[in-house]
Amino acid sequence: xxxxxxxxxxxxxxxxxxxxxxxxxxxxxxxxxxxxxxxxxxxxxxxxxxxxxxxxxxxxxxxxxxxxxxxxxxxxxxxxxxxxxxxxxxxxxxxxxxxxxxxxxxxxxxxxxxxxxxxxxxxxxxxxxxxxxxxxxxxxxxxxxxxxxxxxxxxxxxxxxxxxxxxxxxxxxxxxxxxxxxxxxxxxxxxxxxxxxxxxxxxxxxxxxxxxxxxxxxxxxxxxxxxxxxxxxxxxxxxxxxxxxxxxxxxxxxxxxxxxxxxxxxxxxxxxxxxxxxxxxxxxxxxxxxxxxxxxxxxxxxxxxxxxxxxxxxxxxxxxxxxxxxxxxxxxxxxxxxxxxxxxxxxxxx
Numbered sequence: 001x002x003x004x005x006x007x008x009x010x011x012x013x014x015x016x017x018x019x020x021x022x023x024x025x026x027x028x029x030x031x032x033x034x035x036x037x038x039x040x041x042x043x044x045x046x047x048x049x050x051x052x053x054x055x056x057x058x059x060x061x062x063x064x065x066x067x068x069x070x071x072x073x074x075x076x077x078x079x080x081x082x083x084x085x086x087x088x089x090x091x092x093x094x095x096x097x098x099x100x101x102x103x104x105x106x107x108x109x110x111x112x113x114x115x116x117x118x119x120x121x122x123x124x125x126x127x128x129x130x131x132x133x134x135x136x137x138x139x140x141x142x143x144x145x146x147x148x149x150x151x152x153x154x155x156x157x158x159x160x161x162x163x164x165x166x167x168x169x170x171x172x173x174x175x176x177x178x179x180x181x182x183x184x185x186x187x188x189x190x191x192x193x194x195x196x197x198x199x200x201x202x203x204x205x206x207x208x209x210x211x212x213x214x215x216x217x218x219x220x221x222x223x224x225x226x227x228x229x230x231x232x233x234x235x236x237x238x239x240x241x242x243x244x245x246x247x248x249x250x251x252x253x254x255x256x257x258x259x260x261x262x263x264x265x266x267x268x269x270x271x272x273x274x275x276x277x278x279x280x281x282x283x284x285x286x287x288x289x290x291x292x293x294x295x296x297x298x299x300x301x302x303x304x305x306x307x308x309x310x311x312x313x314x315x316x317x318x319x320x321x322x323x324x325x326x327x328x329x330x331x332x333x334x335x336x337x338x339x340x341x342x343x344x345x346x347x348x349x350x
Contacts, residue, residue, distance in 0.1 A: 008134070011034065013036055017030070017100055018146060018154055018162045019159060019166060026154055033100050037101070040062045064118065068104075080093065110173065112127050113284075114264055129202065129284070135205075135209070137210070138173075149161075184201050187229060188201060198218065202215070208323075208327070212330045213228065215237070223242060224243075226240050242288060244269075251307075270283050288340070289342030289343050296312075315345065
């Protein structure tokens with residue numbers, strides 16, 4: 001699973017470079033911007049010993065705002081030396097390169113995965129989680145305008161269209177952040193009405209939209225509550241209580257992979273015993289029973305638990321029926337999302 005799909009990253013970079021330097025570079029600005037915007041994802045070729053390391057070291061140094069800012073300065077110096085007679089200033093060139101590079105990790109940070117924007121510093125990776133990894137409302141305007149720029153060239157009118165698409169994307173991000181705030185407040189209030197004070201809340205949009213949101217909230221008692229909330233809902237959220245089973249974390253002792261996973265996810269972890277295997281689940285992505293990141297991290301042998309090299313643990317994978325159900329829930333509050341039923345598969349041995 002990618003934090004933000006490569007097409008979106010490419011067309012955002014293409015749109016930025018086309019809007020700023022298109023009048024000087026012509027159609028090449030679209031190609032340059034698309035290529036440069038995908039540069040931070042070259043870290044995908046780095047291989048790690050286990051899936052937990054692969055997940056938590058990914059989107060690290062190559063997504064650092066410090067590293068990308070330094071790279072944009074170095075690239076500006078080299079390009080100006082190679083093309084000293086270019087009709088754009090060094091400042092304009094640097095601004096273009098910098099924006100194309102840094103908007104890649106910033107866009108990743110708008111998803112639920114987690115992006116290490118401040119590497120080599122180590123705060124909890126940024127996960128504003130207001131956009132799904134694939135959002136056609138965000139991506140399609142950029143695709144249409146950049147493709148049109150490639151076909152028609154970049155004149156004054158096309159520059160305005162490119163800038164208009166970028167403004168639309170910025171407004172859409174603002175809308176998603178407002179929607180996120182609204183649904184989190186609704187869940188917090190619903191819990192409070194039941195006499196429960198949420199200690200930690202996390203929300204992320206359902207697939208392909210920013211109208212339906214999945215919200216999870218810890219209650220401080222060892223459980224969490226999960227719900228889907230639409231911006232069109234008029235009734236209080238229907239919350240499903242599910243177990244975190246955090247005492248099982250003690251079986252992992254001071255395993256470095258576990259500590260790193262706790263840091264990376266801001267401790268949004270659930271623990272399940274499946275047969276003789278301890279499975280650790282990242283609750284932020286997916287939904288009850290359908291989580292993208294699950295790891296086998298300990299095994300029971302001869303009655304004793306032993307920490308193992310983490311490996312991926314398969315779970316349910318959503319398909320078209322689940323997607324249709326979620327999309328129908330946007331406008332219809334009567335649609336039931338069977339979270340408790342799906343959650344029953346969490347301890348299935350695969």
